[in-house]
């Protein structure tokens with residue numbers, strides 16, 4: 001088992017990769033969040049990100065550069081307290097919408113077969129697989145990704161860092177989000193609760209024991 005505490009201050013890696021922020025850790029290997037104001041167009045999705053959390057900006061179907069078809073629908077999403085109106089096709093999956101909105105912690109480790117848990121987000125209080133969720137079914141949904149968990153539960157992120165839960169880090173955001181959903185539902189989970197909650201998350205690097213320690217620590221045990 002890896003050493004639990006690392007010297008050198010919060011989240012640092014002495015002689016290694018250098019300081020790592022909670023937010024970078026939550027996102028995993030990519031540390032970009034492009035939720036600033038302005039239009040973003042890609043892959044059949046046209047949206048305008050609200051520059052201020054809580055402020056909604058409308059999508060503009062048919063606007064120059066967009067790829068809007070007759071079958072597209074506009075949905076409203078609240079993601080980590082940011083409000084979006086997004087034009088999506090009927091077959092567009094939620095994972096792709098979230099990534100194109102800049103929430104790059106939402107991963108894909110199984111080609112969208114629903115087998116790995118790396119795309120997990122919390123939607124209306126429940127952990128779901130965003131790769132198996134059609135975006136058109138999510139109108140009005142309130143969604144939390146790992147970027148949001150870094151803000152709403154920094155204690156959990158700290159516990160993940162201090163317990164060395166990450167090797168390559170690709171699976172980590174999915175684990176973090178699933179653990180956050182468990183703690184929201186059950187602030188003092190047992191080890192068995194944690195094993196069951198995280199049972200759908202796959203880690204190819206084999207970090208499983210560390211997640212148990214991290215969630216117990218975050219729960220204050």
Ligand code: FES
Pocket residue numbers: 107108109110111112113114115116117118119120129130131132
């Ligand atoms: S990408 Fe693997 S479960 Fe969604």
Ligand code: FES
Pocket residue numbers: 165166167168169170171172202203204205206207
């Ligand atoms: S840390 Fe590499 S897949 Fe989990």
